[in-house]
Amino acid sequence: MKLALGPVLYYWPREQLQQFYAAMAQAPLDIVYLGETVCSRRHSFRLPDWLETAARLRDAGKEVVLSTQVLIESESDLKTLRNIAGNGEFMVEANEMGAVRLMSGTEGFVAGTHLNVYNSQTLKQLAALGARRWVAPVEASMDMLQTICAAQPQGMQTEVFVWGRMPLAYSARCFTARAHNLPKDDCQFRCMDYPDGLDMSTRDDQAFLVLNGIQTQSSRVCNLISELDAMRSLGVDVLRISPQSRNTGEIVAVIREAVEGGITPVAAAARLDRLGEMESCNGYWHDRPGMDQTQRAGLP
């Protein structure tokens, strides 16, 4: 089983990104996804910076994948997309169908989590277009994956989001700018003030969602490492970890240890609970509301 680091979903300053990826080059990861997937206005790294980082990570032995933006609206978004699609060096994760169009017929691409693969027939279509790996939607349950994995096209790899705040929604509107009474076109890049997003709670003070520019995330951290054995038996190939500003290195190390059998999945899950700095959840995996935390497999 391989470990993948998803793209950084937040807006971090240039130095922080550089330091983060220098550290990740040494982390026990197999695959690193790079690129700005949330907002085209963010520019602490531009494509040449991502490509330079990609080359460094590749030299450190990582498989590098360039992720495309999820919500593509303007011609300049499309220009960036075309540059990524035609980079000629690194695999691409297509996060909407425009990217799929540009990548189909190439040597292969990753079908991102937002392509809405909910059944085997859709996966078959993407495989025929050249997808070599697919990332399940965050809403996917074990039952849903079971039938898809059982009918998986030849050579297709399955990747599951096992750790991090889940990306739940995208909008035309920037909620971080809105929180500061700023228009999106003059957002003053306020999302840089929130390295793990801006917390939104209910009126009775329960942490609920996280605002991250035009993206909305779960406040609770998806923690599925306790389901490692089930994932293995389904044939899941890759586990995705979503970066956060603190403890990502430790989180990767714990998951690696669990995958290699150094600690039990349940013990790993408990250690991750502490590193997440937020409540955990695993509801989607059990076909329940995503925010639910049901009892973990392996616990009495």
Add this chain to the structure above:
Amino acid sequence: MLQKKMELVCPAGSLVALKAAVDHGADCVYIGFRDGTNARNFGGLNFDLASAREGVRYARSAGARVLLALNTYPRDGGWQTACNAVDAAADLGVSAIILADVGLLEYAATRHETMRRHLSVQGSATNYEAIRFYHEQYGISRAVLPRVLSLEQVAHLRANVPVEIEVFGFGSLCVMVEGRCALSSYVTGESPNTAGVCSPARAVRWEKTPLGMESRLNGVLIDRYADDENAGYPTLCKGRFKVDDETYYAIEEPTSLNTLELLPELARIGVSAIKIEGRQRSPAYVAQVTRVWRNAIDTCYRAPQQFVVQGAWMAELNKVAEGQQHTLGAYHRPWK
């Protein structure tokens, strides 16, 4: 010079609503089957085969057309049901089927080549490359755009695709990209993608408390209302929440999208059809909104340069609007 007159596409959650839409001037009426195969899967709503057949007959006799929305993303367990629904749509002779799932688009394109396929708003196609993809692969003739693009972006997209474009003109406003929102399933286990519902009624609880009337969705407090405030349905993105100790509509106010004033612009850029949201709404709503929009579109095409939104139209629409407030949404850039 205006191109072919844009179609008015109206919602119907029942045969009575369908007839109301047809009687008041809808060019097309879109409906769904009574199960999880469409994105308005609410109790007591939608069509069985007999009522759908009668709906198609009624519409046809009045020169109108019926479109069938089959726009959720089935899992393998629901695959056969979804395919049966596609077959049933073909058998009914609907004018087009509205799909989002790539597997189902392929199924429909292969088995029922001559039945028109529209890409649902749930397909999340927000740029011309994505729409070209669906056109090239699955032969769609029309794409319904998510409510996230500005007017200029719609125009640019329109100029670069070989298919018709349909946009939302009126109704509840989804602030998220349709097809890319799992907020409802995060809280309730059911989302538009998976179950055809958002913030389902079965998960709603109202409770009178000393702090005010509270609306909860599966236990999560969506809003709390003082005695002098109108309580709205707890659609979870339209509640009031706390950010940095401030309580406000952190995602979106409960407003309606209303693009009446943009009609001449939408016509000029070549939008083929304008969609009214609200299959979950009453026949009276459908009648009222259809009548106003029919009148507005006809007025606009008679003399686009002189088009002004009439006060009476707005008054009519205000009566049925969510939250009694209107917005141009993303069409108007500053809204973003």
